[in-house]
Amino acid sequence: MTTEKIDGVSVATQASVYFDGKCISHGITLPDGTRKSVGVILPATLTFQTGAPETMECVAGGCEYKLAGSDTWLRSGPGDTFSIPGNSSFDIRVGEAYHYICHFG
Amino acid sequence: MTTEKIDGVSVATQASVYFDGKCISHGITLPDGTRKSVGVILPATLTFQTGAPETMECVAGGCEYKLAGSDTWLRSGPGDTFSIPGNSSFDIRVGEAYHYICHFG
Numbered sequence: 619m620t621t622e623k624i625d626g627v628s629v630a631t632q633a634s635v636y637f638d639g640k641c642i643s644h645g646i647t648l649p650d651g652t653r654k655s656v657g658v659i660l661p662a663t664l665t666f667q668t669g670a671p672e673t674m675e676c677v678a679g680g681c682e683y684k685l686a687g688s689d690t691w692l693r694s695g696p697g698d699t700f701s702i703p704g705n706s707s708f709d710i711r712v713g714e715a716y717h718y719i720c721h722f723g
Numbered sequence: 724m725t726t727e728k729i730d731g732v733s734v735a736t737q738a739s740v741y742f743d744g745k746c747i748s749h750g751i752t753l754p755d756g757t758r759k760s761v762g763v764i765l766p767a768t769l770t771f772q773t774g775a776p777e778t779m780e781c782v783a784g785g786c787e788y789k790l791a792g793s794d795t796w797l798r799s800g801p802g803d804t805f806s807i808p809g810n811s812s813f814d815i816r817v818g819e820a821y822h823y824i825c826h827f828g
Contacts, residue, residue: 620736621736622735622736622737623733623734623735623736623752624733624734624736625733626731626732626733627731627732627733627734628728628729628730628731628732629728629729629732629734629749629751629761630727630728631725631726631727631728631729631761631782631783631822631823631824632727632763632782632783632822633747633761633762633763633820633822635763635765635820639744639745639765640744642738642747642763644734644749644761646734647728656734656736656738656749657738658737658738658740658747660740660744677736677737678736678737715738715740717736717737717738718736719736
């Protein structure tokens, strides 16, 4: 079961472009003020830093990820989530495309 | 004056990926059922086909575009719009990034 849409949000029209376009996201704000983003990572192996803790929810495609301090790559596909502590990092490798919702906090 | 956000929309969580990732967009649906998309085009020269007529509104960055049947490249920057007839095409060239809202119909 994947989250195909999110209703009643305010969407930022300007995308955030990371890693030379390998990751593109749009920020959204829910009615209660909660901020999230919807994005896609294209084929690449990347390292992301977190500020706030994040939960990544896969909505289509998939990836493998490895949290800081771990030696294990784990698979995440549609409907799966994984969480990253704040002020940490994770590696992600994507073979086709990884479509996600990023939940903060 | 650019449109920085669009309120009260339903956002599709899966992106549309065109031209090997040179164009990424997310579909949005307004409360009245109107569909638009928010997206970004990365540095490239591309040709897009239209089905329905489209109006492209620049929200950040910029591009040059040339409509089918024209020999003239025109510049479009933040706050500018240009319209493309249905069942037509346009060329677009982007040097940095072109962030847009696509209005249909």
